[in-house]
Amino acid sequence: MQQQFQQQLLKSQIETQEETITALGRELHDNVGQLLNSTKMLIGVTQRTITNTPETLTIADETLGKAIHELRGLSKSLSKEWLQQFNLIDNLKNEVNRINAANQIHVNLQVLHVITIASNKQIILFRIIQEALQNAIKHAQAKVIDIKFHQANHVFFINIVDDGIGMPISNAPSNGIGLINMQQRTNLLGGTIQWHADQNGTAVNIQLPIKSLEND
Template sequence: MQKLSNDIVVILGASVFLLLITLFIIVLLMAYKKRDYKHLKEKRLLEEDFNSQLLHSQIEVQEQTFSQIGKELHDNVGQLLSTSRMLIGLAERKLKTPPDALLTANATIGEAINELRSLSKSLDKDWLSQFNLIDNLKTEVIRMNAGSSIKVSLEIQSEPDMPSSRQIILFRIIQEAIQNALKHSSCDHIAIHLNKNNRHIEIIVADDGSGFKTGIFNKGMGLKNMQYRTKLLGGSIRYQSTEKGTSIIILIPENSQQNED
């Protein structure tokens, strides 16, 4: 009987010991998991901070470059065009009946000067800091409809709430999507839709062209520039193509940790 009692005590002792060992292992695993999760979280935050700083630096470099280019265009190229137009004007006044080619050249240079002024203004740093996606999309649509046989429409259901630096990059993505449609789709109409979808800005650039195969799109047209810019904004881009046309769908988080102040 005494032996049985001793065996029970041993068994109970061993069971308690194993239980304690098991609990100790579980606690260690939980601590490891917690530390691992904390490490991954810190790594993700560091990556996000790095991406944010990278984007901020790229924007600063672009702004400085654009500002310098705008100044050069206005001060140098603009001055040369103005001088050329003045000389053509002097030649016109010396001729009783100026040839049509001379009159056309004068008018063309005048248009070039106006375009150059608009371009240099758009590259100005102050203009960039006040950039508005919607206003520039409307201007772009008017410009394309005036100079192209392809009709471009714009539908805005809600306006984005994001810094101007992010709006500029988004505008470049949309511009590239439009240019791809103009160059490759043989379409008659391009529709641009802008809406908010689950805290994301959703942009769809759709055309009524003939569509294309996946390989042709990736090799011939390419998504690299649009994909790179979309990644900078923490978004995603995809496309759908059928024989009735192609749609490029862009999703950009309206507010994210990558936003600059």
């Protein structure tokens, strides 16, 4: 009963977070987005009234255009429709490409098996993996991170291995908020998560029953 209570509590918390995210996305699009568009329009009007437009004003206009483009992408990613159509593999590929584009860390993604996962659970799983990546980048000082998806005996496995300095004992799941979130989210999916760390790097091993992933 205690476990069921915890699962229901976590589910309610995640639903509340999704509602908050949707509202935030709408606010970014309807309010902040309109303010930025109005500002860009005013810059355009000013440019047309000046014979020799200062380079700083041109750069400001280009920068503002990029900000508006980024904001549109962000607000779209926070919409309820986007959440309902969320695709784990596609978004994970985008995350990997974003990290690799900086040419500081290389992430390898290996998907040996693809299974059907309910959209709301794909989001939870994505957040778990995202947290593992951020830990490897920020704390483990990793240069190479390998992510592997595979399945066996009705169990879905996700392995995230880096070549960093290892995770200190002080960052064990009982002490780190990020790791606690990973643990709770994995529990919500009916699975288990384990960390193995030494001077050669950290391995995060996640096991999830396929049946629990397929059902809403």
